[in-house]
Amino acid sequence: MPHIILDYSANLETVMDMHGLCVALKDAAAATGVFPPAGIRVRAHAANHFVVADGDPKHSFIDITIRLAAGRSDAQKTQATDAVFDAARAFTADHMATHPFMLSLDLREIDADHSRKISSIRDHLPPDMH
Structure with missing residues (x-):
């Protein structure tokens, strides 16, 4: 049940396909075998107010x-973070090559004792995604 959350500078809205990036990250996460495909959730939020480095409005970030x-081993967590980060790097490479841009990724484990969830998604997916 991974959540992949992107916070990005709003100045990327017109120059980067954020939906396409979400799909690329979902596909990369699913391909690792570390995450159950039915549990993957990817979302992106634009930061309308941001300052990067010296404040130049051309700077951007994700x-x-x-x-x-x-419950995942360190090796599985490394595999997953590397796969998702590599997909993000590949997707944003052209932009990074020509613009001031920062890309970062962090993994956080959810405390099972303090996490609640319910879902009917699996009831509506093909059997091979369960």
């Missing part, structure tokens, strides 16, 4: 957080 339930 900060990715992966939240996931405990």
